[in-house]
Amino acid sequence: MNLAALTLQAAWLSCDNPPIEVGAMAEGIEASSNRDEEVASMASPCRCGRHDARVTPGELVGRAAPEGSDITQRHQAEQALRESEERFRLTFENAPIGMGIVGLDGRFIRVNRVYCEILGYSAEELSTLRFQDITHPDDVDTDVGLAEQLRRGEIPRYQLAKRYLHKDGRVIPVILHGSVVRGEGGEPIHYIAQVEDVTARKRAEEERERLLAQLDAERRTLQTVFDSAPVPLLLIDRNGAERVIANPHALDLTGGAAERGQYVGRLLRPDGTALPLDELPSSRAMRGETIPGEELVVARADGSSRTFLVAAAPLRDSAGKITGAVVAGEDISPLKELARMREEWTSIIAHDLRQPITTIVLKATLLAKQPQCSDKAQHILASATLLSRMVSDLLDVSRLESRRLDLRPAKVDLPALIRATVERTADATRGHRVDVEVSDGVPPLIVDPGRLEQVLTNLLSNAAKYGAPETPIRIAVERRGGEVLVAVENEGKGIAPEELPRLFGRYYRTREAKLGGAAGLGLGLYIVRGLIEAHGGRVWAESEPGKASFQFTLPLP
Numbered sequence: 258m259n260l261a262a263l264t265l266q267a268a269w270l271s272c273d274n275p276p277i278e279v280g281a282m283a284e285g286i287e288a289s290s291n292r293d294e295e296v297a298s299m300a301s302p303c304r305c306g307r308h309d310a311r312v313t314p315g316e317l318v319g320r321a322a323p324e325g326s327d328i329t330q331r332h333q334a335e336q337a338l339r340e341s342e343e344r345f346r347l348t349f350e351n352a353p354i355g356m357g358i359v360g361l362d363g364r365f366i367r368v369n370r371v372y373c374e375i376l377g378y379s380a381e382e383l384s385t386l387r388f389q390d391i392t393h394p395d396d397v398d399t400d401v402g403l404a405e406q407l408r409r410g411e412i413p414r415y416q417l418a419k420r421y422l423h424k425d426g427r428v429i430p431v432i433l434h435g436s437v438v439r440g441e442g443g444e445p446i447h448y449i450a451q452v453e454d455v456t457a458r459k460r461a462e463e464e465r466e467r468l469l470a471q472l473d474a475e476r477r478t479l480q481t482v483f484d485s486a487p488v489p490l491l492l493i494d495r496n497g498a499e500r501v502i503a504n505p506h507a508l509d510l511t512g513g514a515a516e517r518g519q520y521v522g523r524l525l526r527p528d529g530t531a532l533p534l535d536e537l538p539s540s541r542a543m544r545g546e547t548i549p550g551e552e553l554v555v556a557r558a559d560g561s562s563r564t565f566l567v568a569a570a571p572l573r574d575s576a577g578k579i580t581g582a583v584v585a586g587e588d589i590s591p592l593k594e595l596a597r598m599r600e601e602w603t604s605i606i607a608h609d610l611r612q613p614i615t616t617i618v619l620k621a622t623l624l625a626k627q628p629q630c631s632d633k634a635q636h637i638l639a640s641a642t643l644l645s646r647m648v649s650d651l652l653d654v655s656r657l658e659s660r661r662l663d664l665r666p667a668k669v670d671l672p673a674l675i676r677a678t679v680e681r682t683a684d685a686t687r688g689h690r691v692d693v694e695v696s697d698g699v700p701p702l703i704v705d706p707g708r709l710e711q712v713l714t715n716l717l718s719n720a721a722k723y724g725a726p727e728t729p730i731r732i733a734v735e736r737r738g739g740e741v742l743v744a745v746e747n748e749g750k751g752i753a754p755e756e757l758p759r760l761f762g763r764y765y766r767t768r769e770a771k772l773g774g775a776a777g778l779g780l781g782l783y784i785v786r787g788l789i790e791a792h793g794g795r796v797w798a799e800s801e802p803g804k805a806s807f808q809f810t811l812p813l814p
Contacts (some may be wrong), residue, residue, distance in 0.1 A: 355431075355452035361408060361445055363387035363401075375431065375454045377424030388450070393420035393428060400433070407437050408445045418455075430459045489565070491584040492572070493517065493539045509563060510555055510586055525554040527564070538569035542582035545571055552589075563590045596658065604655045610648050617641040650780040654763065657787035664705040664791060671702050671709075671741060671811075672734055678713040679732070685714070686721040689730045689747075696735035703814045708788050713745075715781045716807050720747035723769065723805070737810075740794070744808040752800035760798050761786040785809075 349356060355372030357365055365383040373380055376391060389397050396419040403415045414436040421429040434451040483490055489507035494500040503511050514520040517539060524532045534540060538548045548569045555563050565586040572581040618641045624634035656662040672695040679691045720730045724747035731746045750769065752760070759765050766779040789796040789809045796809040 355450075355454070357383075357450040357452070359388055359448040359450050361447060363389050363404075366447060372452060375423075375429060375452060376421055382424075391422050393422060396420050404435065404448065407435060407448070410443070421452075430455050489584075489586040489588075491539065491582075491586075493543065493582040493584065495543060495579070495581045507586070509557075509588065510565065510567075510584075512558070523556050525556060525562075527552045527554060529554070538567050539582045539584050542569035542571045542584070543579055545579060547571070553586075563588055564593045565589065600655045600658055603651050606651070608652075611645070614641055614645045614648060618645060650784060653784045653787070654780055657784065657791075662787070662791055664708060666703045666705050668701050669704050669706050669709070671699060671704075671743075674706055674709060675713060675732055675734065675743070678710050679717070681710075682714050682717050685718045686730060688726055689721050689724060689728060691717070691730045691732065693732045694734070696733075698736045699734055699741055700736070700813060702741060702811055704792055704811060709792075709811075712785050712788050712809070715785050716745040719781065719807070720745055720805075723747065724749045736813075740810040740812050742808060742810050744806050746804060746806040748804055751802050752798060752805050754800070757798055757800060761796065782807075 350369050355375050357368040357372050364387050406412045417433045423429050432453045436449045438446045484504050489510050490504045491507050492502040511520045521534045550566050550568050553567050566589050567586045569584045571579045574580050621634050621638035624630045728748040733744045761782045763783045764779040786796050793812045794810045799806045
């Protein structure tokens with residue numbers, strides 16, 4: 258590079274508004290055979306007005322290197338120019354986005370490496386093309402229009418989301434930033450283009466839109482299910498201010514209230530007592546509890562009430578934090594009414610049967626005392642006694658299910674009560690020895706002695722009925738922690754494992770009982786469970802080949 262070119266480049270580099278790209282001009286000067294004339298012909302005044310290349314090289318040298326400067330200063334100037342040019346070239350070539358200098362006719366003058374990577378063309382190939390040639394046909398008019406506005410000075414710059422056509426035919430979405438370089442007189446010289454490939458961003462946006470559409474479809478589906486569910490559904494949202502979202506059927510529960518505190522007064526326990534807010538199924542669910550089903554009575558404004566079976570569970574976010582609760586209900590008022598009618602019918606029938614049965618028992622007892630009628634009278638008496646027990650069972654079931662069972666607790670010596678019951682049931686256990694084993698430390702209990710004797714009688718009767726003939730029946734009593742455990746064991750075929758969970762159900766009879774023709778309604782164990790649970794205890798059955806055991810617990814006072 259000659260001294261004139263160096264001096265010119267130094268002047269431009271020191272200027273705040275150089276007329277054209279320095280590196281390109283320097284390259285042109287370096288290649289010229291007539292350097293002084295080339296400098297003068299290519300250059301134009303810079304926009305600051307202080308650097309005019311259209312002077313003689315000697316004048317430029319004089320301005321850049323004042324009289325009296327030595328050769329060292331010229332070398333330093335040359336070195337500075339070379340370093341400045343290299344910095345510009347490296348900056349242009351290594352920019353993280355596509356950069357290009359585009360002529361006013363749309364042809365590419367110079368492009369960097371990223372620009373080539375975006376389009377798939379080499380710099381040489383792009384130098385033969387216009388930007389219109391590689392722009393998507395649908396975007397050409399917009400891009401050309403904006404470039405023309407830029408050239409005419411109507412806009413200072415523009416940004417455009419457009420599409421390029423890759424060399425392999427692919428469509429490349431980009432963001433184009435365009436501006437123009439002007440000469441001293443304001444005439445446009447060339448365009449500057451900065452291009453960012455947004456393929457990944459576009460793909461991410463499309464995926465986001467797809468997911469949002471899918472999420473919206475799922476939300477609408479869930480909303481439809483929620484609104485159309487044939488049972489009351491509530492969502493308690495605890496993110497920020499608490500909200501109650503109810504489907505149409507849930508209006509029976511909430512009365513249209515937007516907050517739980519506004520409808521808690523409508524909810525009652527089955528016994529009619531009020532239910533505090535912190536004991537609502539939704540409140541318990543938001544403490545982490547799952548409520549599988551609980552009866553609640555909903556009082557209506559017109560004075561009527563409905564009974565609902567309510568279930569609730571917590572709602573958690575992805576981190577496991579409880580954010581609310583979901584509540585589902587089922588109006589069981591029709592079922593409750595049917596149960597009430599059934600219990601009423603059972604109670605009436607049982608009461609109506611009790612008097613004639615009592616008369617039959619009394620007459621059969623008198624006939625049994627006469628020698629000529631004793632055998633027949635005994636049959637009548639046994640049948641009447643069985644019928645009387647069935648009636649009593651029906652009455653007990655009615656009382657248990659209507660929660661009208663009357664317990665008369667008293668202080669009871671449990672081992673003594675068991676031994677007395679064994680003596681009084683000797684006829685029922687005939688053919689079986691009954692052994693009573695009592696561990697030390699069994700204290701007196703507060704129980705209803707009549708009801709507890711009913712439990713023992715039922716279990717002893719079952720043990721004798723289904724035990725192998727002439728095998729013993731064992732009753733074991735021991736204290737375990739805060740309760741007393743009683744086990745009634747017999748030897749026999751045992752109970753099938755699949756029948757164990759159903760033994761204490763109402764009207765349930767085992768396969769062996771049905772095949773053997775054993776008398777009974779299948780209410781005995783159901784009543785046993787009701788009586789034990791009414792005392793606050795638990796009852797269950799265990800079995801293994803050749804042995805069965807019915808066990809129950811009673812709490813210590």
